[in-house]
Every structure is written in C-alpha cells, then in structure tokens.
Amino acid sequence: MTTELEDGPILTADDKPLSVALRKALFRQKMRALMLIAPLLLFVLITFVWPIIGMLFRSVDNSVVPETLPKTVAAMESWSPTGPTDTPPEAVYAAFAADMQVAADERTHTVVGGRLNYETPGIASKFRQLGREVKGWDLENDGPFKEKLIAEDEAWGELFIWETIKTYSGGYTTGYYASSVDRRLTSEGVVARDADEAIYLRLFWRTILMSLIITCMCALLGYPIAWMLSNTLDRYANLLLILVLLPFWTSLLVRTSAWKVLLQEQGVINSTLESIGIIDSPLPLMYNQFGTIVAMTHILLPFMILPMYSVMKTIPPSYLRAAKSLGANDITAFRRVYFPQSVPGIGAGAILTFILSIGYYITPEIVGGSTGIFISNRIAYNISSTLNWGLAAALGGMLLIMVMVLYWIYDRVVGIDNVKLG
C-alpha cells in the first residue's frame, strides 16, 4: 500500500506526507508530556517565578511619588537648584499644595512621606503635619503657598525636601539598589554613604566569607563520615545513616537552641572547661561569628554528607584494591584513584551547602549576636520592621545576582558537569 513516487515526498497510507505525519505524532507526544508536567510547571510559575519577578520589580518601583504628587512632579521639571538656597518657584509650591490636598483626602500623603523618608530622614513628620493643615486650605485664594508652607514649618523653605522629591520623581528608581551597596542617589548622581552608615557591603562580604568557611568545614567533617557510610557493612551503615538523618529531621529551632545551651558563657562547654581548670574566665563562644559557624556547620552537615555518600556508593571498592595491587600505597591510591571519583559528590554538596547558608536566617539571628549576622537578617528587618520593601527587594536581588555570579565562576573553575547527586 505504501506509495513511493520518483520525485515526490514519501506518503503515508492515507496519502499525507510522512514528514508531516511524523511531526504531528511528535507534537502530540510532546503535548502529552507537557500535560503531565503541567501541574508542576504551573505550580513553579505561580509560587516561585512570579513572586521573584514581582520582588525584582518592587526593587525599582517608585510609582508612589509620581502618582501621589503628579502636579508637583510636572511643575518641577523645569526647576533645578543652582545653589543651596535656590528653593523652587511659587508654581511648584502651589502644585504641591494641590497634590497634598488630594493626597490627604485619600490618606496617601503619609505613604509618600514615608517613602521619601527612607532617602532623607525628617520628611515623614513634615508630610504628616502638613496633611493635617492642608485639608482646610482654599487653593484658589489662599496663596501664595510658598510663604504659607514656610509659615507652617521652616523646613519647607529649605532645599532638602524638594531635592529629594526631584531625585525620586520618576516612576522607576535605581535608588534602592544604590542603597543596597551603601550608596545614595542625590541630585548630583550616586555618592557613597558615610563610613559610619555603611553596612550592606560589609554584610554581603561577611555572608559570602562565612558561608565559604561553613561549606569548607562541612566538607572536611562530612567527607570521612560519607566514606564510612559507603564502605562499612550495610547494617552498620544504616545505623550511621539514621544518626545523620535524625538531626536533619529535628526542628531547626530546637537544634539552634541546643547550641545556645552548649555555647553560652555559663553553658555546658564553658562550665566544663572551667571546672577542670583549663580556662579561668568563660570563652566568648556565641553571639559572634564563631557561634554562627559552629551551629550552622552542624545544621548543614547532612546536606553535605548525603550527596557525597550517594556518589561514593557508586565507586566500586575493587578500584582501590586494583590500585594497591598495582603498587600504589594507601595514600597514593586514595589521592589518585578514589578522591578524583568522589569530587562530583563534594561539588554537589558544596553547592547545596553554600547556597543554603548564604540565605540563612534563623541560626545567625539566635546565636550570631551583632557580629555574626548575615545579610538575610537585614532583609528580614527591612521587610518586617521598617517596611522598606523596596530596599529589601534590592538586597534580595543583589543576593540573587551574587549567587548567579558565583555559580558561573564555579562552572568555569570546576565545571557544572562535574556535579553528581548519585
């Protein structure tokens, strides 16, 4: 039945070209596969990708200023200060009074005041106070508003509020990102913050450095355990594996608190050392970086051991015996034969541990004191305490960028193909 023509396409039984039919069949297959993963895909899109996009958007969003003060922003376009006393003309003040009256009715004047106060302290209360006064003003006849505003509060006759409004008059801003690296957006461009206000760069650096230390500690401590797990008899290995997994299944908070009991000044370790006479005064074991490193190393250890174990399990023990029978001593056999094969496990464990620790929050918060906290503690602070979600989003965005850069470096140096989970 198959029709074959000299110079035509190959046709199927029902006279359709074979390539078309094939493409159709493949398409159907792909759609079926897609349908199968559709729930997961949707889930990931809705609960993971979308919030991340939303968060990244928030880190540049500044729409509250132009939406609340539209007339002021328009009137300000032609004004730029030429000196420290060059306040805006009456037109700007009048536009501002009109905007504020609308905003005070809708109770949005304090929102924009709070937004601008993140950049220049002292603005929030001025907006709040003016909002109370402005409701009763007659916009037609009560001018000139420049004098009227300055009579309310001398601050309206100074430059700093107007400069801040001008700098943040756009619908989008890079100001949050500038703040997240200890810079400040001003009318003259981006300038560095005073050294005594700078905190974020130091925290980013500390977060990376301490995460690296924690990852190395986990690798050093975890490697022998993973080796033991994969090279002892199964019944011992199972017991060991449970010992690794049990703490993993215990509440994070419980484990961190347990470390608190051990490490505090009157804690188990210090009082033991004191009673056997090794130290005279208690060692500062927590509320510092040491405490954070110790507690987090313990908590993240299973994430290092499990990938290493699953890779080591696949290395046949006969390789080591073969190496030895060919004349290698123990160290050479390990170094040249066993270790290179276990590297993918270390790689996988290291990435897992590092990425988890770089975003860690609760353990540094509890045992870190002031010098052992991470950038995530500041992100949480900005989310829940100061409500500066834009800055929190920018810090989160920076963290995301940093992780991606580090991942790229890792790929270049070690190679991402060199990572195996089993």
Place this chain on the structure above:
Amino acid sequence: MTENLKRIFALLALITTMGLLASACGSSDADTDAGASTDDAGDDAASDDAGDDAGSDDAGDDEDAMEDEGDDEAAPASDGDALTLVSWGGAYQTSQQNAYSDPYTEATGQEFIWDESSADAVAKLRAMNEAGNITWDLVDVVGADAIRLCDEGLAMEIDFDTMLAEGDDGSSATEDFGDYLVSDCFIPQIVYSTTVGFRDDLVGDDAPTDICALFDTDKYPGKRALESRPLNNMEWALLCDGVAKADIYDVLATEEGQDQAIAKLDTIKDDIVFWSAGADTPQLLADGEVVMGSTYNGRLFSAIEEDGQPISMLWDAQMFDFDGWIIPAGLPQDRLDKVLDFVFFATDTQRLADQSQWISYGPARASSAPLVGKHADLGIDMAQHMPTDPANAENIFVTQYDFWSDYRDDIDAKYQSWLAG
C-alpha cells in the same frame, strides 16, 4: 540497597510517628516545661508580650500556634461569625482574654479566634492589604507600629468620642486617654515601660539606683543586655554622657549627637549582649549571663514576683511606651459593627483596670488608675508595680514617636553599622 533504603525509611517513619504521638500527648505539659527550661528560643513566642517587634521568632510562633490549637478547645476555627483578634501570645494575651474577651463572650455569646502575630503585624497587614483579603478584625500593636500602619492607610481612623466609652468619672474618651492618643488610628490599652533589671547577688553591696549604672563597668563589672535596636539605648547613652534630659531629642537629631551617643555606647560595647525578644533579658539574668539588662517592666515583674528570681528593677529613666488596638482599614460593615461593639466594651474604664490583675502594665485611661487592684493569683497590690505609679514615675521618658518615625532609619543605619563593626 533498595531493600535497605526501604527498611531505613520504614524505621524513620516509625520514629517520626512515635515522636508526633509523644508530642501530641505532651503538649498539655508544654507550657509548664517551657517556663522551667533553660533555653528560651522556643518559649519566646509562648510568653511574648507587649513590645516585641523583633520579628525573629516566626518559627517559634508557628509551633506554638499549632500547639495552642490543640489545647484551645474554645476557638472554633470554622465559625464564620467569630472575630479574629491579633495579639502577642503569652501572659499578655492571657490577661486580655481574662479581662476583655471572656466577659464579652459571656455577655453576648460572641466567639473569638486569637492569632499570635503582633510581632510582625505591620508586614502581614500590608501583605493582606495588597492581596485584598483582610482576615483580621482587631490587631494589638505598639504605638510606633500603629503610627506606621496609620501612615500607610492600613488602619482605620478612630473617632474617639463616639466610638469609645466615656470614663466612669464622666470625662470624654479624648480627655480620659489624654496624651496617650498618639495616633488617629490607635486605641491605647496599656502603658508599659522599657527599664533595667539587675541581679541582686552580682552587683555587690551597692546596688544600682540610676540608669547610668549601665555604663559604669568599673563599679558593676559584667555583661549587660541591651536591645539590638537604637530606641532607648541612644537616649540613655546621651543622658549618661551629660546631656540634659530636655535637650536629648534635639541633640539626637544632629549628626554629632548621634555620634556622641554611639561613642558612649562604644565604651561598653564588649560588655553588651544584644537582645531582640522580650524574653531574652529575664532569661539571661536568670542564667547569670548578664548582671543587668533592659527589658519590659512586665517581664521583670514576672521574673521577680512570679518566678522568685533574685532580680531587682530600676525605675529610673524608664521609657514609656503604649500598646493598644488598631482596626484594619477596609473591613466590611457587618464585621466592623461587631468589632466596634467589642472595642467599646473592652476599652472602658473597668475593663482596662481589670487587665492589671494579670499583668503589671498600667491602664491607659486616667479614670482606670483608682480601680487597679490586686494580682489575681498572687494577691499582691498591683498599683506599686505599675510604671505609672507616682513613686516609679519620678524620672521617665515618653517615646517620641514623631522623632523616631523621622530618624529611625537614619539612626538605625549608624547603629547597625556600629554593631556590625
């Protein structure tokens, strides 16, 4: 290998089940255990009271909330007519239940669901507002948070004289609350203070009498617990650095003043343990980790009177602050009516005075003060334990909300930079 894995998982599943059963059976004892245990991260949330806006104990909150659901049979979560009240949990929430909601339920049959989320109420309310689904009816927050919520338009403006009861002496609500009405959206319930407690046995014979003992490490060697945010600490630092009390906020508004305060704090930096949850300091004092430390006066009261710890407290330069209700903006009318009816009842003279039977915080109405009686369990006279008692209130600060809403971010940047350095 797969056989082994199966066996491992079966075993682990068994262990987990047993653990769950054990914790379910033990949960009724959990509260007493938490009080006695030496580690406090878990019970921070359980005994959180006014003023913890650390936001650091979410995980603990959740666990306790789950536990409480098990214990608390009075809260039918499925009841659509119940009002959701948000508070701090612990002893403070219990005092509110005893004084406000239980009598109200008795009188009207209205049921309540309590949510222990006050520590991060501001962020959660904002998130609810953005999602367009407000599930809370009445939220207990500290004054600073109320101002922020009011600024953000997340809290409803209150017409005090029509929505609240008159004082029992006939004064209008506005007169009765007086200066405590710090925001248009905020109905104060209590006055609490942040003050300093010290260990009697660790300070020597000459016990501290004024706040500057915090900075006197020669006379009182040892660690001090101070809050990990600048509020209170900056004021105390300037006061003890010779700035006149009347000038403190003017000085603190300048760069030099902020630097001066931080320089003063820096002289004792190595001796400071920083706390973020109200339960930390009483715990640190009980463990002998610190010789003195700041915390809320109600915490010190329970450590001293209820737990019998060898601790005394300083009332000098105590920092007054307020805690009270806000009503979320945008409630549907039927829910709003119910809430307003409850608020009218719960913030009248007698109810505010009743609360002090269970907790040592001062009622926010002037007319409630004469009605303050004895502690419900201990039988001690509560008036002398109130921060507002004339003998205790000789030298006080009142938190300057306008100042802190303007300068908090700026001072906080400096403070945190100093902390991290």
